Amino acid sequence: MAQFRLNGTKMLAVDLAGETIRALNGSMVAYEGQMTFKRQGMTGGEGLRGALKRRIAGEGMTLMEITGQGTVYLASEATEVTLVHLAGDTLFAESESLLALDGNLQTGVHFVGLRGMGTGQGLATTKVEGRGTAAIVSDGPAIALEVTPQTPLCVDPHAYVGHLGRLQQDVVTDVNWRTVLGQGSGESVQFRYQGQGLVYVQPAERGGVLEI
Amino acid sequence: MAVQTWNAASLPSNDNVNPYAFSVDLDGRWFVQKGKMIAYYGQIRFESLSSGALDAFVAGAFNSPMYAGDWIVAEGRGKLLLADRGFDVNSFDLDEGNLTVRAGNLLAFEPGLELKQSIIPGFLTLIGTGRFVAASNGPVHFVEPPIRVDPQALLGWADCPSPCHHYDHSYMRGAFGAARMILGVGGASGEEHQFDFSGQGTVLMQSSEVVMNEDTLLRDLEGQISMVGTSGLQRLQSTIAQRLAAERQS
Numbered sequence: 295m296a297q298f299r300l301n302g303t304k305m306l307a308v309d310l311a312g313e314t315i316r317a318l319n320g321s322m323v324a325y326e327g328q329m330t331f332k333r334q335g336m337t338g339g340e341g342l343r344g345a346l347k348r349r350i351a352g353e354g355m356t357l358m359e360i361t362g363q364g365t366v367y368l369a370s371e372a373t374e375v376t377l378v379h380l381a382g383d384t385l386f387a388e389s390e391s392l393l394a395l396d397g398n399l400q401t402g403v404h405f406v407g408l409r410g411m412g413t414g415q416g417l418a419t420t421k422v423e424g425r426g427t428a429a430i431v432s433d434g435p436a437i438a439l440e441v442t443p444q445t446p447l448c449v450d451p452h453a454y455v456g457h458l459g460r461l462q463q464d465v466v467t468d469v470n471w472r473t474v475l476g477q478g479s480g481e482s483v484q485f486r487y488q489g490q491g492l493v494y495v496q497p498a499e500r501g502g503v504l505e506i
Numbered sequence: 507m508a509v510q511t512w513n514a515a516s517l518p519s520n521d522n523v524n525p526y527a528f529s530v531d532l533d534g535r536w537f538v539q540k541g542k543m544i545a546y547y548g549q550i551r552f553e554s555l556s557s558g559a560l561d562a563f564v565a566g567a568f569n570s571p572m573y574a575g576d577w578i579v580a581e582g583r584g585k586l587l588l589a590d591r592g593f594d595v596n597s598f599d600l601d602e603g604n605l606t607v608r609a610g611n612l613l614a615f616e617p618g619l620e621l622k623q624s625i626i627p628g629f630l631t632l633i634g635t636g637r638f639v640a641a642s643n644g645p646v647h648f649v650e651p652p653i654r655v656d657p658q659a660l661l662g663w664a665d666c667p668s669p670c671h672h673y674d675h676s677y678m679r680g681a682f683g684a685a686r687m688i689l690g691v692g693g694a695s696g697e698e699h700q701f702d703f704s705g706q707g708t709v710l711m712q713s714s715e716v717v718m719n720e721d722t723l724l725r726d727l728e729g730q731i732s733m734v735g736t737s738g739l740q741r742l743q744s745t746i747a748q749r750l751a752a753e754r755q756s
């Protein structure tokens with residue numbers, strides 16, 4: 295199995311002994327040993343139906359396949375890398391937050407409805423399932439927040455990075471006439487997570503189309 | 507290496523989660539700048555300052571109509587996480603003191619503190635007792651007057667008299683200097699202008715020159731336009747026209 299480890303906080307090192315991993319296109323910064331890099335075809339390993347879904351959802355994701363013997367170093371715009379170990383559970387994350395995936399993790403598009411509107415997130419997120427390690431990137435070190443049935447969590451959509459576990463996600467709004475007049479609280483739309491799992495947030499806020 | 511996970515109980519109480527995020531143990535009310543909340547546990551509501559219910563409360567602690575649109579009140583009970591553009595976040599305690607901080611860098615403060623606008627455009631002054639949270643690009647450095655600082659690197663100051671402007675003499679000398687003064691063009695190194703601090707106190711510096719945007723300065727200028735008469739307005743207009751023409755040429 296490919297060994298994912300952090301080299302500092304902003305670079306991911308993966309030790310490979312013949313396995314294949316998938317990584318964000320263009321994220322390789324250095325490697326030792328023998329590596330081959332292959333751009334994934336149009337379908338991105340998700341089949342024709344998966345590719346169509348992705349196209350419709352606008353959840354663009356371009357990954358490459360890396361195979362070889364040695365160590366490959368990956369980084370993306372000096373963002374902070376967080377490793378997520380999956381043991382049969384599902385990670386939901388923005389496609390732009392995924393840096394690298396173990397070869398035997400499956401990806402797909404998950405439609406989430408209108409909740410992403412105006413938050414720069416689009417209508418869908420990418421889901422990653424299976425057993426293995428995924429590396430996600432965030433603007434500033436990601437903070438993992440635990441959700442239990444007793445302690446639901448609310449998150450600013452602009453700071454959301456991903457979530458893991460059996461969580462129910464819904465949108466909390468308190469949009470009223472003040473918001474329309476531009477006198478809103480600025481925190482009118484929040485994601486609310488209930489159930490059991492983990493939510494990753496970043497200490498910075500992405501710019502959205504709408505300031506709500 | 508797995509990331510440390512936090513939950514409602516293990517999140518620090520009024521302390522940093524990491525250098526870039528701060529956890530407020532809310533039981534009551536805090537003033538928070540819009541858009542700086544990243545997550546929260548518990549029952550917390552966010553109200554804009556103009557929502558009538560809080561009028562009396564706001565009047566007692568928030569004394570700056572110009573910035574009222576940027577601030578909200580977080581009310582309730584729970585853990586509230588604050589962060590700002592991935593900047594370093596620090597909390598400071600004031601005990602019957604006063605501290606002035608760059609408006610864009612102040613994230614939140616307790617209602618025990620009273621907020622007023624500083625004489626220096628783009629800065630806010632906190633007076634009283636309580637805790638506040640401020641962001642800086644890079645760690646904060648504390649220095650003592652007398653000192654001259656770059657306006658962009660200045661985060662705030664405590665207890666010392668307000669600064670004055672300081673310009674390098676050579677900047678204003680000769681024909682080029684005069685042209686610069688009038689037109690605002692010509693080879694500027696960007697370091698001719700400093701803030702000059704004297705007296706007793708502490709000056710807070712950030713380790714970069716990244717500031718939010720000049721929106722606050724602009725609003726301050728706009729706010730002061732009402733004090734200018736007709737002839738003053740005409741003069742302003744011609745200055746602005748000159749400046750714009752020069753910008754277009756360069």
